[in-house]
Amino acid sequence: MEEFRRRNTGIPRNYEKLPSKDQNENGENNKTYKAMAYKPTRPGINKYIDLLREHQDITIPIFFTLLSFWTRFYLISYSNIVVWDEFASHYIKREFYFDVHPPLGKMLVGLAGLLAGYDGSFEFKSGEVYPDNVNYTWMRIFLSSFGAWMVPLAYFTAIELDYSQQSAILVTLFVLLDTAYICISRFILLDSMLLLFTFTTVFCLTKFHNERKNPFSVDWWIWLTLTGTSIGCVSSVKWVGLFATALVGLYTIEDLWNKFGDLSMPKIVCCQHWLARIGCLIILPITVYMLTFVIHFAILIHSGPGDAQMSSLFQASLIGNDFDQNPLELAYGSKITLKNMGYGGGLLHSHVQTYPSGSEQQQVTCYHHKDSNNDWIVKKPREVAWSEDDEIEFVKNGDSIRLFHASTGRNLHSHMIAAPVTTSLWEVSCYGNETIGDQNDYWVIEVVDDLYEKDLQTVRSLTTRIRFRHINIGCYLRADNAVLPQWGFKQIEVTCDKSNNTKDAYTHWNIERHWNDKLPPGPKAKYRSKFIHDFWHLNVAMYTSNNALVPDPDKEDILASTPDQWPLLKVGLRMCSWADDVVKFYLLGNPVVWWSGSLSLVIYLISLTWYLIRQQRKYIDFPSNAQWDHFLYIGKVCGIGWLLHYLPFCIMGRVTYLHHYFPALYFSILMVGFLFDHFTVYLAGKTRHIVFGTCYFLVFAVFWFFKDIAFGMDYPAIEISNRKWLSTWNIVD
């Protein structure tokens, strides 16, 4: 704890003007605000209070941690319904499922469910009442304890950033009393974990920064490793964590760049620095990230709703799927489903709806859910006499076939009409029926390769990769990840690619399910897909699903908000139904915290410009390089940290929600603490007390005024209409 006291060096702007001499006498290391604030000569009121004061480095954080747990746990079980996105995962049932987020957070939720004795039978539907056998209180407590640790971390981070103790307390109070942070931590959601790991990343980074003078010491290694672990964890909860990773990355690049320019450093030491970073900040986090997927695959061994996102081979290895019923070799008359082998590929699908443009024939798409619209029957061209009762005849490589959609009775068809989204390729539709149709219904089946069979003449379920070449145009049936608009139910577009690239994985298909009454089930598969392939496949699928979450321009989504609304807290978010008899939660930040956070970023930018201009005119505002460096360092950590967590959302096409701003908010809060220090350095102790005291009071008072929106309102919303400070808050109708 001694080191905390040591580091609170002030940033006097012009030490020539400094009034007191004792600052200099104390030496730089002892120049602390604490020394000014709590003079030992001050008479103790009570020896216990004195004792507390003496150990305030421990007592203050402990005090705030206790408060933090209180705010997070208070009335946590009050609402007995599923609030917003609350869910306990398929981990309990060990069923494979698919989600756009990496698994770590959801595994912890699963763990919480396991500890609370949840058996997986209850389906978390938003707004539903929890049954007695689901101990949702324990699950919520488990997850909100993640959120509670944010408060002490904020305190220690502020101390590590060389803030005065008063500023550190201000930062802590901001995190403690922000209604949005409290509210989001209290439910079974991923955000409390995301936030906690973001906080630990910043904390470890600042710790590591402060160890920079003792490279390769034990502490240095510890904090470097912890930083790496932390970015691994934060990225494994949600991909938003990659922004925190980017912050650490930028810091490291600058650091190494300076090391490169340090002529006094032996080259070998420089290399060691590089290697240490590569090991701890690249390899370690990737390992952590992949490890979560290893566990993910290890737990989810049963077939479940997410199967279709994965390759057919992977699905075959899941318990409870019926792929082992598949006959081995494809024959005419077989009913099959076809799986695209590109990353994130789905099943070839068609439904009665038609294209609104182009040929206006029946749509053909790729779809990840299993239903009977995915079933196709392999038939011979109409010109060849053939009936279902004939002798079994296997499909050979190079055969011309007709794919007959089982439920609508139309044929897979293509023609020289531009596809609806990727207009440079040809459209694929379903057309005609058993008797009506033309040459455009025929496809040549081409075998690419087979996983374990050398003979490429026959087509086997699961293992053979095949292509479909259109007999007239010569184009290949293809589905990459282009998504159809609303009229196509956001399913994946299927096209016919005339570029004839035989290596394109998106034109490769395999047979996933195969039914043929005349054929016996094939031998049980003895192979598994490789982990690295599944890992990559799943990540690509997550990426494409994430990008497909685009807002419908015709639909008013009252939950969604746009990034420009966040910094000024123009919107809140109703987390549950707004009926009078429901306990209601409104996700809305503490206006003092959010507004001052955004204001501080602006003020920092203005002062930075001001100092730069003054420096260009050769004025001295900072007596030493170290202090100017510290000013810039805060700008890099807080300012760039904020930008990295905010700007990407402005560019993204996907739907954004208020809680996407929460990680960025933390950086703006840290900036507030810094600016308070920066501008109050010269104030007398008493004035500082008044300034900080007012702020403490203000943030507390506003929190108290708004606390019900986070703790739950069991009364009609109309009663808090006086909290509607901005007309855009939909707190009351």
Add this chain to the structure above:
Amino acid sequence: MASNKYTERGVINSLPYSGEQGTTTSLTFGDIRYRKSKHPYKDFQETQIYDLQEEPYRKSTKTVLGLPRRDARIIAGLMLLASIVRLYRISEPTSVVFDEVHFGGFASKYIKGRFFMDVHPPLAKLLITLAGVIGGFDGNFDFKEIGKDYLEPKVPYVTMRLMPGILGIFVIPISYLTIKLAGFSTISASLVATLLIFENGLVAQSRLILLDSPLILFTAFTVLMWVNFHNHYRRPFSFWWWFWMAMTGVGLGLTVSVKWVGLFTIALIGLSTIKGLWDLLGDLRISPEVWAKHFLARALCLILIPTVIYMFMFAIHFLILTNSGDGDGFMSSEFQQTIGGHGMDDTPIDIAYGSKITIRHLNTQGGYLHSHDHSYPGGSKQQQITLYPHKDENNLWIINNKTKPEIPFDEQDPIWIENGAIIRLEHITTNKRLHSHEVRPPVTDVDYQNEVSGYGFPGFEGDDNDFWRVEIFDHEKSDPKSGERLRTLHTKFRLVHVLTGCYLFSHSVKLPEWGFEQQEVTCVKGGSVPKTIWYIETNSHPTLPLDAETVNYRKLGFFGKFFELQRVMWTTNNGLTDSHPYESRPLSWLLMKRGISFWGQDHHHIYLIGNPIIWWSSTAALAIFVAIEIIILLRAKRGYLDHLNVTKEFYESHASFLFIGWFLHWFPFILMSRQLFLHHYFPALYFAILLFGVVFDFFTTPLSTRKRASVALIYLVMVLYVFRLFSPLTYGRPWIKSDCNSLKWISTWDFDCNQFYNSYDQFSIDADLKALKISPTGESSSLTVLNSPDSSEKSEAAETHAMQDDSNDALML
């Protein structure tokens, strides 16, 4: 600071830069003592570049138009060469090529004064129109499709093509002077100018009625003016200093008035200006007042002048386009009031039951709520309800009460329609009522949308699904009454379907052919609010007195029109996201992976492709520059003092200016999602070629003038040879299949060799036949190729065919 162990480079400590070695900050506090000690301040970093370079000009006395005689001679020669290369057989082909479809078309609309909407500002199109007028073009040719013949309707297309052609020639002397005045050798300057002459892409582009030639000219002009301005850097506020800066501003204004790509040029000059101002700020001899003067001068010349020019172009644009045309539909109703043929008479403001009204959708340009005597083919099969952009009898509706009134509305005092009133809307010509029900709409088949139809028949009173509740959403602030009840134009309202609670809605989705491609109208639950807002445009009521209060659209002034047009241009530009057979992405431009098929007819083919040698060597120059910069940066960080070398400083400052110019004209395209073409790279290519000149100059500095000239000459011979090879594609000259196929150096170059004959003899036979007025190949060559026996070529030929169709639809930069 550095320990003794590493002092091989210890010398640096005696130099003024040593202060920062080994520290983490890039700021040096070493200069501060000057301010402290009141000694006159001396700037170490000042170099003498510009003065050194101006020396030869000051000495030379024999000048032509202010140029040394030698330069004047070279320029004259280059221009002559350029005229020959660029204007050679400019009358061929004698039919519409590529985007002449658009830009020729715009010229005819200017001449007719018909309002149109285009994503580009007007200057270049005005110039083309001017050329057309000079040539006697009467505007009676519509440039409808690629390949349409010019000769028959006697279109003065040659004059029109000469405008971009001649403007393109002026790029040559400008590039020469830019390199020369920046201080590089005559050989480099001539080399750059010659490369620009023999760049196949630039030649093809400047021979046709397209915008890129003026764009490149004005960009080049701006850069030249800026170089001139910089040469007067040391004599601020002198006449020439002002003159060159003002001319830079003029250049910027002209560039941005051709295409918005000019904004990148503005960004380049802007960055350069900020850098200059920042350096001035660091010069302590310049007082804050003088600095403010510098600042204001730049703001005047580089912000005000371009803005005025840009707006002036639009003033001319509005002045010419006074008649209604096909661009009306893009603009708001207020805007349309200013276009001839769209004026609306004043209309009574008060709306009561029994009013005959037209209802307009606020947030799309779809037009009026409309119905006609046709039914939906699916769904309920009831009468269609659409949005229709034009004035028509079928847009008229009568507002009725929920129940049939006891006394007809025309015999009693008007009853106002208050907020919350429940109404029925009756379509006058067909007597159907606006109706909605739980049936999915015809196109937007999603569960939160309901169909809206016209329903009713004689003797049928109607049912509850005909009821709509008026919800006032917004109103004109100056007219408080319009917030309480419906008033024409002033009240913006939503219509709620009483039984299902959905809102009357429309969005920019067109109905298929059976709906005459009019805009779909639906009833939406939880739909986007702006698309559910309507207002009443015209109104008449039998009992209102003749002198009743009337209202009309607010008149838009120039600024209102100007800003609205900018907004519409912006959204239209972003909306150009359809893919196109010949589009390409910015990364592929660097290596010129693919060109654009411009035109193909009668076994002739024009394909936009650059001179590969020039193109690739300009990209190589960029790569070399980046590599050198990285090496310098790394070395500087390791304490090597390259950066004190004046020669290096000189090359670096110019090369980085050109590199940033290239970067700003290339990189932003990567972020754009709209369709992009190879010709979007041309402004960037101009900078890259100039940079090539600088890099050439740098590497040949050690050589004698003679050797330098021979190196340049050898390179030029290569360039010329390759230019010759590709020239049939550039000029659309006769060519044969085998030659064409041998030039497919990259597999992605998709010029269509199958269009050509196997031997040149065939062309002379064609010519003979033509003389006999017999067409040997029928209507168009694509048909012939389609019938050719070689089936593997079919798809390619079909592609060309599709391209010709597609390019008619797409607006292109």
